[in-house]
Amino acid sequence: MELFSEENSAQVVAASFINTRNVRLRSLLTGLTQHLHAFIKETQLTEQEWAAAIDFLTRTGQRCDSVRQEFVLLSDVLGLSMLVETINHRTQGDSTESTVLGPFHMVESPPKALGDNIALDGKGEPCLVTGQVTGPDGEPLAGARIDVWQANAEGFYDVQQPDLQPERNLRGLFTADECGRFWFCTIVPRHYPIPVDGPVGQLLAATGRHPNRPAHVHFIVTAVGYRPVTTHLFVEDSPYLDSDAVFGVKSSLVRQFPVVDDTDRAAEVGLDNPFRTVDFTISLLREVDPAPSGTECSS
Structure with missing residues (x-):
């Protein structure tokens, strides 16, 4: 298995799904990984921006309850x-x-x-x-x-x-x-x-x-x-x-x-x-x- 690098990041992560038994799940995870990695490379996402995104998603989940689905x-x-x-x-x-x-x-x-x-x-x-x-x-x-x-x-x-x-x-x-x-x-x-x-x-x-x-x-x-x-x-x-x-x-x-x-x-x-x-x-x-x-x- 290749080591992770900027150039082959998506391929390396996608290869880690090779043992996924559910074929559709493997396809979805592979496609998601490819698009996310391409987005980060295209936009040159900063560490601060990624941390802000994680914080946003965390707070979104924290606002979900039995009557509110953020x-x-x-x-x-x-x-x-x-x-x-x-x-x-x-x-x-x-x-x-x-x-x-x-x-x-x-x-x-x-x-x-x-x-x-x-x-x-x-x-x-x-x-x-x-x-x-x-x-x-x-x-x-x-x-x-x-x-x-x-x-x-x-x-x-x-x-x-x-x-x-x-x-x-x-x-x-x-x-x-x-x-x-x-x-x-x-x-x-x-x-x-x-x-x-x-x-x-x-x-x-x-x-x-x-x-x-x-x-x-x-x-x-x-x-x-x-x-x-x-x-x-x-x-x-x-x-x-x-x-x-x-x-x-x-x-x-x-x-x-x-x-x-x-x-x-x-x-x-x-x-x-x-x-x-x-x-x-x-x-x-x-x-x-x-x-x-x-x-x-x-x-």
């Missing part, structure tokens, strides 16, 4: 989360586009019945969300699971305000009906800043970037035999759509939330009148050929 936040603001999502969920226009999970999916969403209101504190502008889960050919996916969560009218998630918001506020796990349809009541979410009281916030400040995300509702949608999707539903008139701090906006996920002034409809769904509404069709890519369905459903 490393996810760091991945998000560097665009890495979106890149991994995009590479692993290429749709070719045949399904709903994915976007970042975000750092606040930290607790399980409570099971809810279709039509339930997930806004437990009653604060905010009422909104009815409707939609349908389908396969790539438009086939309805009965029993699909729709996990939703969002920030409140002030731009905070329940885990950020445990003493101010009810537990599991603005979270719900729904099961689509026999035609793949789902509907629930909530509020119109607000745009908000990601947490800036940690190392990631310091990074944004140092680079002159704002920390804001446009208003959105999170979705994770799953169905047997189909690829799950993690996505957002963005509010069309929200600020920061063109400068999302975590690069999560895709034009196909932006929707209007029009106002409905209909007393009878409001009473039917259990909302104050007037209210906002949005419809979101979510299409999943097929993993395996589905069994023929005997159910016919109109859109």
Whole structure:
């Protein structure tokens, strides 16, 4: 085995992985080593800069707990989360586009019945969300699971305000009906800043970037035999759509939330009148050929 030198540093370290049994792990470690060594050589990184980087990563890890994931936040603001999502969920226009999970999916969403209101504190502008889960050919996916969560009218998630918001506020796990349809009541979410009281916030400040995300509702949608999707539903008139701090906006996920002034409809769904509404069709890519369905459903 060659001795370590500046010229062959990456090759020497990569050779140390030769006994790694997992072929994919060996490939990843080798590629990571090559790129890191090339970066250090290209930038002529100083010892002080490397020490500062280690300190930054250490402090990032120290800010992670059961309700705060600073490393996810760091991945998000560097665009890495979106890149991994995009590479692993290429749709070719045949399904709903994915976007970042975000750092606040930290607790399980409570099971809810279709039509339930997930806004437990009653604060905010009422909104009815409707939609349908389908396969790539438009086939309805009965029993699909729709996990939703969002920030409140002030731009905070329940885990950020445990003493101010009810537990599991603005979270719900729904099961689509026999035609793949789902509907629930909530509020119109607000745009908000990601947490800036940690190392990631310091990074944004140092680079002159704002920390804001446009208003959105999170979705994770799953169905047997189909690829799950993690996505957002963005509010069309929200600020920061063109400068999302975590690069999560895709034009196909932006929707209007029009106002409905209909007393009878409001009473039917259990909302104050007037209210906002949005419809979101979510299409999943097929993993395996589905069994023929005997159910016919109109859109």
